[in-house]
Amino acid sequence: MKDFPYKIAPTGWFQVGWSHELAPGELRSMRYFGQDLVCFRTASGQIKVLDAYCGHLGAHLGVGGTVSGENVVCPFHGWSWNGQGRNTDIPYSERPVKVCIRHYPAVDSNGVILVWHDPDGGPPTWEMPQLPEYGRPDYFAANPHAMRKWTGLRFPPQLAAENTVDPMHFRYVHRAPRATVIEKFSTQGEYAYVLHDYAYGRHGGDLTPGGTVDGQLEVELWGVGIIVFRMKVYVEAAQLVNVTPVDDETSEMFFSIWLRKNDRSAEAPDEHERRVIEEQFRQVAMDIPIWENMRYTAPAPIVKEESPTYQNFRKWSRQFYVEATREDAAAASAREPASTH
Ligand code: FES
Ligand SMILES: [Fe+2]
Numbered sequence: 001m002k003d004f005p006y007k008i009a010p011t012g013w014f015q016v017g018w019s020h021e022l023a024p025g026e027l028r029s030m031r032y033f034g035q036d037l038v039c040f041r042t043a044s045g046q047i048k049v050l051d052a053y054c055g056h057l058g059a060h061l062g063v064g065g066t067v068s069g070e071n072v073v074c075p076f077h078g079w080s081w082n083g084q085g086r087n088t089d090i091p092y093s094e095r096p097v098k099v100c101i102r103h104y105p106a107v108d109s110n111g112v113i114l115v116w117h118d119p120d121g122g123p124p125t126w127e128m129p130q131l132p133e134y135g136r137p138d139y140f141a142a143n144p145h146a147m148r149k150w151t152g153l154r155f156p157p158q159l160a161a162e163n164t165v166d167p168m169h170f171r172y173v174h175r176a177p178r179a180t181v182i183e184k185f186s187t188q189g190e191y192a193y194v195l196h197d198y199a200y201g202r203h204g205g206d207l208t209p210g211g212t213v214d215g216q217l218e219v220e221l222w223g224v225g226i227i228v229f230r231m232k233v234y235v236e237a238a239q240l241v242n243v244t245p246v247d248d249e250t251s252e253m254f255f256s257i258w259l260r261k262n263d264r265s266a267e268a269p270d271e272h273e274r275r276v277i278e279e280q281f282r283q284v285a286m287d288i289p290i291w292e293n294m295r296y297t298a299p300a301p302i303v304k305e306e307s308p309t310y311q312n313f314r315k316w317s318r319q320f321y322v323e324a325t326r327e328d329a330a331a332a333s334a335r336e337p338a339s340t341h
Pocket of ligand 1: 076
């Protein structure tokens with residue numbers, strides 16, 4: 001996007017699919033973080049992600065490669081590679097070579113597949129916790145009722161993350177009856193928490209015939225790639241909105257909803273409940289044309305009435321960009337007093 005200050009994909013966990021999409025023994029090609037990758041599920045059920053190119057002569061493991069036990073087998077000369085990218089077998093040679101393919105830590109978490117990206121190749125520095133709504137019988141599972149994916153989006157994950165501290169846009173973009181009010185904002189390491197006082201719907205509206213409903217919108221972020229929106233208005237729902245960079249220009253967005261059942265709910269959402277879910281897909285999509293066509297302003301002239309937290313949010317999110325952390329470290333060392341001896 002125009003004028004976005006960071007070119008290297010951020011550090012953190014990012015969604016690359018849903019857990020049910022990959023059965024044991026299955027493998028698929030993917031492209032994220034500017035890299036060609038393969039993702040496979042081993043016989044024991046572990047998710048593994050490697051650079052797509054074989055460490056021998058460079059065949060693409062996603063084109064004809066197969067999963068065998070805990071390994072992926074290259075289609076070109078049959079070499080095997082484990083989930084850590086180590087060569088474990090060469091069918092026509094006595095022992096494997098000490099060559100590695102880059103591997104990316106990957107996990108199943110809340111029904112989605114997350115991959116750890118650190119541009120310097122470092123290990124994960126946090127784990128994504130289980131959401132309280134996940135696996136609960138009083139919630140409709142996201143799978144198969146409420147999942148959607150958008151591809152080829154021309155904006156970085158940062159925009160969806162920043163949007164969580166933008167109270168005014170709810171009124172203009174999402175057509176809320178009024179702007180939200182941020183009641184709490186706190187951060188701890190990679191985690192950020194935002195609580196909005198939130199009003200939803202209008203009198204005579206399809207889903208809110210009785211008029212505007214006041215409630216809360218709770219937002220949790222783990223890095224800039226994982227956002228949970230927890231709606232407590234005319235319905236209760238947890239929504240996982242995860243944006244993953246494909247390259248410098250484009251991203252994919254994965255949306256999963258766990259909608260709370262009511263006393264009359266059946267096994268699957270009825271027509272009204274499906275409309276609630278569809279409405280949430282529609283709400284998220286409303287931001288897309290803005291995010292895809294805007295220019296990034298930094299520093300941005302945010303007035304105090306809209307969000308004193310906006311700048312704090314940007315400061316917090318710098319930790320996920322290597323360019324920013326290097327800049328900050330250089331500035332800090334320049335400020336240090338000269339040695340006295
Ligand atoms: S290129 Fe993969 S085994 Fe030769
Ligand atoms: Fe939005």
